[in-house]
Amino acid sequence: MDIQLKKGFLELLVLASIKNQDSYGYKMIQDISPIMELSESTLYPILKRLDEQQLVQTYTTEYNSRLRKYYKITAAGKLKLIESAQDFKEIQKIYAYILQ
Amino acid sequence: MNKYEFLYKLGNALNQQKRTDQKEILGYYEELIQDAIDSGQGEEQFIAKLGSIDKIARTLSKDETFVEQVKTKQNFQLQMVFSTTVKIIGYFIFFTVVIVVGSIGISFLGSGISMFVFAAIRLSMMIAQTFDLYNLMMFVGLLILGSGTVLFGIAIFKWLIIESRPRLEKLLEMVQEAIKKVG
CATH class of the missing domain: 1.10.8 (Helicase, Ruva Protein; domain 3)
Structure with missing residues (x-):
């Protein structure tokens, strides 16, 4: 898959993975990998970008006597997911044309 | 490992x-x-x-x-992120600030060089003619002041060159936000 296209999808997949429940890096990789290949070094910049765009918020909590960083989707992040659903219809139309 | x-x-x-x-x-x-x-x-x-x-x-x-x-904004698609209105307002503010800050820089640089050259000439003339402690202190002081003013002028230009681009992007983002709020 085209790298830019993949980057866009991965951002959405990360947002979708925390839509219902806050999550952390390791769990996100476990959740997303079956759908799209995602390496640990690919996830970090995506999380950083989403954080910079304020689509996610981070917080740390204690787990097993150590700190674990959690990611929580923001209202803007949820909006981004809703917008992506609208993109889906357009993408479907584009592919219907490409593959005709 | x-x-x-x-x-x-x-x-x-x-x-x-x-x-x-x-x-x-x-x-x-x-x-x-x-x-x-x-x-x-x-x-x-x-x-x-x-x-x-x-x-x-x-x-x-x-x-x-x-x-x-x-x-x-090196990516072509990203250059399209800002609308024409945002760019016009943003660039107008940006160039106004650049001209004002640049003028301040030029005045500091110019006056600093003048002070430095004047003090250096007078100092060398004084040393060649008669030694006067008060004049010596005054011209040495002026020489230092001139150097400082020149350095300050250079610092302003350095700031303009290094900081102007990121500041422009920030400014465009601020204008875009302001337009969104108004609109």
Whole structure:
């Protein structure tokens, strides 16, 4: 898959993975990998970008006597997911044309 | 390789890449490794699965380049991010500020050079003719003041050259936000 296209999808997949429940890096990789290949070094910049765009918020909590960083989707992040659903219809139309 | 060796080597590899936030990346990888161990994976096997340190550093660096392109709007599509109205207002404010700050810089640079040259000439003339302690102190002071003023002028220009582009982007974003609020 085209790298830019993949980057866009991965951002959405990360947002979708925390839509219902806050999550952390390791769990996100476990959740997303079956759908799209995602390496640990690919996830970090995506999380950083989403954080910079304020689509996610981070917080740390204690787990097993150590700190674990959690990611929580923001209202803007949820909006981004809703917008992506609208993109889906357009993408479907584009592919219907490409593959005709 | 165990966790500590991995983090040490990764830290060294990231040192060469100034733009990456080394501490944050190391924290991220440390947490990943610990979570993998807690989930029952072998420490060394998981670290081996992460790939080579060089590859990790390269991947992070490649993305940094992309983020940098986003920030500097080098990507063609990203140049379209700001509307024409935002650009007109933004560039108008930006060039007004550049002209004002540039003028201040020029005046500091010009007056500094004048002071320096004047003091240097008078000082050399005075030394060649008669020695006068009060005049000596005055011209040496003027010489220092002139140098300081020149340096201040240079600092203003340096600031303009280095800071103007990121400030312009910030300004365009602010204008865009303001237009969104008004509209």
